[in-house]
Structure formats: structure tokens, C-alpha cells
Amino acid sequence: MIVTRRLRLETQGDGQIIDLTDTVVGETARSGMRHGLATVFVTGTTAGVAVMEHEPGLVLDWAAAMERLVPRAMAYEHNERNNDDNGHSHTRAMLLGPSLTVPVEGGALTLGRWQRIVLVDYDSRPRAREVVLQCMGE
Amino acid sequence: MIVTRRLRLETQGDGQIIDLTDTVVGETARSGMRHGLATVFVTGTTAGVAVMEHEPGLVLDWAAAMERLVPRAMAYEHNERNNDDNGHSHTRAMLLGPSLTVPVEGGALTLGRWQRIVLVDYDSRPRAREVVLQCMGE
Amino acid sequence: MIVTRRLRLETQGDGQIIDLTDTVVGETARSGMRHGLATVFVTGTTAGVAVMEHEPGLVLDWAAAMERLVPRAMAYEHNERNNDDNGHSHTRAMLLGPSLTVPVEGGALTLGRWQRIVLVDYDSRPRAREVVLQCMGE
Numbered sequence: 170m171i172v173t174r175r176l177r178l179e180t181q182g183d184g185q186i187i188d189l190t191d192t193v194v195g196e197t198a199r200s201g202m203r204h205g206l207a208t209v210f211v212t213g214t215t216a217g218v219a220v221m222e223h224e225p226g227l228v229l230d231w232a233a234a235m236e237r238l239v240p241r242a243m244a245y246e247h248n249e250r251n252n253d254d255n256g257h258s259h260t261r262a263m264l265l266g267p268s269l270t271v272p273v274e275g276g277a278l279t280l281g282r283w284q285r286i287v288l289v290d291y292d293s294r295p296r297a298r299e300v301v302l303q304c305m306g307e
Numbered sequence: 308m309i310v311t312r313r314l315r316l317e318t319q320g321d322g323q324i325i326d327l328t329d330t331v332v333g334e335t336a337r338s339g340m341r342h343g344l345a346t347v348f349v350t351g352t353t354a355g356v357a358v359m360e361h362e363p364g365l366v367l368d369w370a371a372a373m374e375r376l377v378p379r380a381m382a383y384e385h386n387e388r389n390n391d392d393n394g395h396s397h398t399r400a401m402l403l404g405p406s407l408t409v410p411v412e413g414g415a416l417t418l419g420r421w422q423r424i425v426l427v428d429y430d431s432r433p434r435a436r437e438v439v440l441q442c443m444g445e
Numbered sequence: 446m447i448v449t450r451r452l453r454l455e456t457q458g459d460g461q462i463i464d465l466t467d468t469v470v471g472e473t474a475r476s477g478m479r480h481g482l483a484t485v486f487v488t489g490t491t492a493g494v495a496v497m498e499h500e501p502g503l504v505l506d507w508a509a510a511m512e513r514l515v516p517r518a519m520a521y522e523h524n525e526r527n528n529d530d531n532g533h534s535h536t537r538a539m540l541l542g543p544s545l546t547v548p549v550e551g552g553a554l555t556l557g558r559w560q561r562i563v564l565v566d567y568d569s570r571p572r573a574r575e576v577v578l579q580c581m582g583e
Contacts, residue, residue, distance in 0.1 A: 171342040171444055173412045204447040206484060206581060208344060210410050212419030214360040221539045222490040226523035226532070233522075234515055234536050239372055246364035246371075256364070260372050263359045267422070268408050270544050272486050272579040274449045279577045281488030284543070301417045303410040305344060305444065306447055306581065309480040309582055311550045346482060348548050350557030352498040377510055384502035384509075394502070398510050401497045405560070406546050439555045441548040443482060443582065 170307060172200040176300040180216070182258070182292035184232050188223050189300065190285045193271075194278060196302050203276050205306010209269045212299045215258035215292040217265025223285040235261050235291075258291035265289060273306060308445060310338040314438040318354070320396070320430035322370050326361050327438065328423045331409075332416060334440050341414050343444010347407045350437045353396035353430040355403025361423040373399050373429075396429035403427060411444060446583060448476040452576040456492070458534070458568035460508050464499050465576065466561045469547075470554060472578050479552050481582010485545045488575045491534035491568040493541025499561040511537050511567075534567035541565060549582060 174196055178187060189209065197207050209218050221227060245256020269286065272279045280286070288300060312334055316325060327347065335345050347356050359365060383394020407424060410417045418424070426438060450472055454463060465485065473483050485494050497503060521532020545562065548555045556562070564576060 173342060173410055173417075204449060206344070206482070206579065208408055208410055210408075210417060212417060212422065214358070214419065214421045219539055220490070220543050222535060224523065224527070226521070226526040227535050227539075229522040230532050230536050231539060234540075238376060238514060246367040247362065248364075250364040251362070256368050259360060259365050260368050263357055263365075263369060264372075264402075264540075266404070266407075266542070267358050269542075270408050270484055270486075270546050272449055272484055272577045274577070274579075279449075279486060279488060281490065281575070283490045284488065299419070301410045301412070303344065303412075311480060311548055311555075344482070346546055346548055348546075348555060350555060350560065352496070352557065352559045376514060384505040385500065386502075388502040389500070394506050397498060397503050398506050401495055401507060402510075402540075404542070404545075405496050408546050437557070439548045439550070441482065441550075 171305045173303045178298045180290040180296050180298050182290045185290045187288045200304040202304040202306045207271045208303045210301040211267045215262050216290045217262045218269045220284050222283040255293040261291040309443045311441045316436045318428040318434050318436050320428050323428045325426045338442040340442045340444045345409045346441045348439040349405045353400050354428045355400045356407045358422050360421040393431040399429040447581045449579045454574045456566040456572050458566045461566045463564045476580040478580045478582045483547045484579045486577040487543045491538050492566045493538045494545045496560050498559040531569040537567040
């Protein structure tokens with residue numbers, strides 16, 4: 170069985186972290202899949218999908234790490250050439266990646282106790298995001 | 308249905324970004340798969356697979372970010388111990404990762420408007436690369 | 446066919462790299478799967494799964510890169526707010542990611558000559574880790 174759904178979310182950007190776990194768990198249950206793979210894929214080039222302990226301290230630590238590794242205020246050719254302001258957003262999203270696959274066993278995602286599936290939106294403005302959730306299995 | 312194909316590419320290395328999207332879209336159509344997963348996997352340890360807006364400014368921005376995070380000119384134990392020159396290539400490729408999974412729905416990859424699937428080759432010399440493309444679904 | 450197994454490992458943390466390739470290859474063979482996907486997923490938030498040439502020089506180079514990008518000795522809000530010491534571990538693991546998918550063809554993982562599947566444990570203390578291995582295909 171293969172069930173594909175689209176989630177639509179209004180995001181604020183600027184590194185906002187949105188916890189998708191309950192939605193992914195709920196949609197997986199609703200699909201009736203017992204064993205297989207759950208794939209989460211964001212369709213934008215300035216957002217990524219990751220797994221983390223979704224705890225306020227780590228949210229700040231991750232934001233600080235990204236600002237250190239890919240600063241917002243640097244010069245970006247993307248901004249220069251396209252009269253844009255989100256070169257850092259694209260670069261951060263490419264580092265994180267758009268796709269995550271999680272095994273499902275006995276109807277449950279095999280997430281550990283503290284693992285949460287998150288969407289991280291790096292764009293410089295609010296966006297309407299689309300996340301694809303696919304359950305493939307039996 | 309499961310269809311696995313090998314793509315062979317001659318690459319230049321040094322961070323070259325090669326757009327695989329048209330090939331992946333074409334092979335997925337050729338497989339006849341309507342719903343499922345397309346997996347792209349590069350078989351080398353000095354190249355990675357990613358998703359980006361494939362725009363000349365961002366190509367330069369990504370190169371600058373990688374040079375800043377994992378400089379070519381640093382001392383690498385890999386180079387020292389193996390009389391080699393691509394320690395930065397291995398490190399960059401490990402950061403990017405070799406694998407990407409994209410849901411397919413109604414015969415089409417669920418890529419967003421600007422998302423392109425790219426191979427990034429970090430090696431210090433031209434290479435003959437092999438990319439595995441697998442379509443699994445129905 | 447879908448076969449899901451749990452591997453249990455005692456790890457030392459502090460960036461320890463554990464080669465899972467032989468286990469993944471062995472379990473894939475044992476599953477009897479000829480074609481499909483092998484997914485490797487670690488259930489902790491301070492460890493990641495990656496692919497690398499598992500060579501002593503690169504092990505040191507990767508450790509140096511991570512210490513440079515996400516230093517252990519920085520101030521982390523996670524540590525401050527939770528009286529903990531592994532803020533760097535969470536941040537490094539999030540950068541690496543918990544999940545890897547590898548196509549399988551003719552009963553064999555499509556890994557290249559030098560590619561090894563590794564678990565990288567960034568926690569600040571020894572841990573009992575659980576890795577999920579799922580074979581889905583035919």
C-alpha cells in the first residue's frame with residue numbers, strides 16, 4: 170500500500186522550527202500501514218526536514234549554530250544577482266536537506282523517546298509550505 | 308514494482324554541481340511507476356546528492372560556504388597518511404550525504420517548482436561516477 | 446516483503462564512529478531481499494548515520510571538522526537550561542541526520558568500493574544504542 174498526503178502549513182521563516190511529529194504519527198495511523206517507510210519531504214528550497222529533541226534550549230543552540238556556519242549578513246551572490254535577500258536561507262536548507270525516511274513497525278514510527286520530526290523554515294519571510302508525507306508498506 | 312538503473316557520468320570534481328533532475332524524471336516516467344519512492348544514491352565517498360534551486364548565484368554561494376566550513380587548504384590526516392590530496396573532498400561529501408528519497412505521486416516526482424536534484428562532486432580530479440536510481444512502488 | 450530488525454550496540458560517545466556495514470550487509474542477506482531499499486535509522490538524538498571511507502585519517506579529519514563547526518566547549522542553552530553537558534552532541538547529530546537509505550540490487554547493497562555505513566555517536570557518555578534496519582522490497 171502507498172498513501173501520499175500533502176500537508177499545508179503557514180510558516181514564519183527565519184529559522185522557525187515546526188514540530189510535525191503528531192501529524193506524521195496521525196497520518197501514518199490513518200493510512201492503516203503496519204510495516205513500511207514513512208517519508209517526509211518539503212517542496213521548497215529554503216526549508217528542510219530534520220530530527221531533534223524539540224526542547225527550547227536546543228532550538229536556540231541550533232539557531233546559533235546556523236548563524237555561525239551560514240551567517241545571514243554575509244554577501245551572497247544569490248542576493249546580488251537576483252535582488253533577493255535569502256541567499257543564507259537557500260544555503261542553510263541545502264545543508265539540512267528536504268527529505269527524511271523513518272521505518273514503521275507494528276503501526277508505529279520507530280522514533281526514539283526524544284526524537285521529533287521537524288520542519289525548519291529558513292526563508293526571510295512568511296511562506297505557505299507544502300510537505301509531502303508518503304506511507305509505503307503493508 | 309522495483310526498477311533499479313545505473314547512471315554513468317564523467318565529472319570534473321572540485322565542487323562541480325550536475326543537475327540530475329531531467330534524468331531522474333525521465334527514468335521515473337520510463338519505469339511506469341505511478342506512486343512510490345524515487346531514490347538517488349551516488350556510489351563514491353567524495354560526492355554527494357542534494358536538492359537546491361540550481362541558479363548560478365547559489366552555485367557560487369554553496370561553493371563559498373563549503374570552502375569556509377571545510378577549507379581545501381587545511382591540513383588533513385587523510386592526505387598526510389595516504390599521500391593524497393582530497394581530505395576536504397571526503398569531509399564535504401560526508402556532510403552532504405550520498406542518498407536522497409523523493410515521493411512520487413501520479414507518475415510525477417513531488418518536487419517543488421524550484422527544486423532540482425543535483426550531484427555535487429568534491430573530488431580533486433575528474434571522475435567516472437555511478438549514480439543508482441531506484442523506483443519502488445506501483 | 447518487509448523485514449525490520451533492531452540492532453543494539455554499546456557505544457562510547459564523544460564522536461565514536463562504528464562501522465555497521467557488515468551487519469547491514471549480513472541482515473540484508475538474511476532477509477532474502479533481492480531488490481529494494483535498506484533503511485538504517487538510529488533512535489537517539491545525539492547520534493547520526495552516515496557514509497564514509499572508514500579510514501583512520503578521515504576519522505580524525507571528521508572529528509576535527511565537527512569540533513571546528515560545532516565546538517564542544519561553547520556555551521549551549523541546552524546545557525544551561527537542563528544542567529546538561531551535551532548541547533554540542535545534539536547539534537552535531539542534527540547536522541548529520543539519523544536516517545540513511547541504500548538501494549539493493551541482486552541481493553547486494555549498491556555501495557561503492559570504499560563506502561561504509563557508519564554510526565557516529567556524539568553523546569558525552571557511553572550509551573546503549575538502538576539502530577533500526579529495515580529491508581523493503583522483493
